[in-house]
Amino acid sequence: MSSEKTLSENAEEYLEVLYKLSLKERPVKTTNISKMLNISPASVTQMLKKFEKEGYVDYSPYKGVTLTEEGYKIASNITRKHRLLERFLHDVLKIKKEKVHDQACEMEHVLSDDAERALCHLLKNPDECPDDEELIPVCDFKFETCEECRRRKQEEVNQVGKRDKNLVSLTNMKKNEKGKVSFIRGDYKIIRRLMDMGITMGAQVSVMEVAPFKGPVELLVRGSNLALGRDIAKNVFVEIIRDNTSTSGGALSYG
Incomplete structure (x- = not known):
């Protein structure tokens, strides 16, 4: 544990x-x-x-x-x-x-x-x-991508330590929730594709709609509306942003 x-x-x-x-x-x-x-x-x-x-x-x-x-x-x-x-x-x-x-x-x-x-x-x-x-x-090591984790030796990982914040996948967010992109799981091709859409580390995203039956996730990112397929959206993890605009360590916005 x-x-x-x-x-x-x-x-x-x-x-x-x-x-x-x-x-x-x-x-x-x-x-x-x-x-x-x-x-x-x-x-x-x-x-x-x-x-x-x-x-x-x-x-x-x-x-x-x-x-x-x-x-x-x-x-x-x-x-x-x-x-x-x-x-x-x-x-x-x-x-x-x-x-x-x-x-x-x-x-x-x-x-x-x-x-x-x-x-x-x-x-x-x-x-x-x-x-x-x-x-x-997602794991709770302080990395932003899987590639970053793979490059580190165990001694270096121990020095990096664990995240202070809990993260949640875009596909597990509720409509109208906001989050700050903090981790992307996948290879450089996925990361590059997301970057081309403006989804970079630290970017704020708002969930407009999560389609049922594994449909796309509709997002507002940098003033633009995007429909992100589940195959990619499930591997983008964010810190939930509360209504008071401060980033919370809470995994989900309960209530």
Whole structure:
């Protein structure tokens, strides 16, 4: 775990489910957590109250729960390891899709951050897991591109450290949300294509529309309207900008 606190495997599973659900609904209903984990609502409520005391969630009875910035950071990291492991099991070890999820669940809790980075390089920076094509969250090293990460030795990576801000993919933003481009996953061809459209590091983007069924993401960038295909939009990660125009470390604009 990248967090200084040590979490049980059970707690990590809860946070992973919260991460997945929070990308679709905010706040997350406890009944939906209960269904995904096949655990009683009472047990879910008990765990959420514990998480709130530890600063991982904001919980309101009868309304639901949202991840805090710290909770999102941990949940995203767990999810990233899980989905990278799924890719490894399927692409390298040739395990069938229907079996990779359970095996990844058993392995994700012991995968170190260094091993996670090495695995990402081995797999050439994949963006989706194989079983349900869910997006692999971005790493939290202080790099702007995958190429920059690949060029660094582990000692240099340790010196660079981790990001202070959580990032979210353009495809996971809500309509009218704004963000500052902070990381692009992919090779130089993708980066060059985005630069030609004005999507560069530090550029502010506003989401005008996120089309359903994996349609394009419509953006406002530098005064111009753009329709960005999902294949590229999912690999552009931003810091969410709040209404007060300050850049927040929050992963998503809840509420």
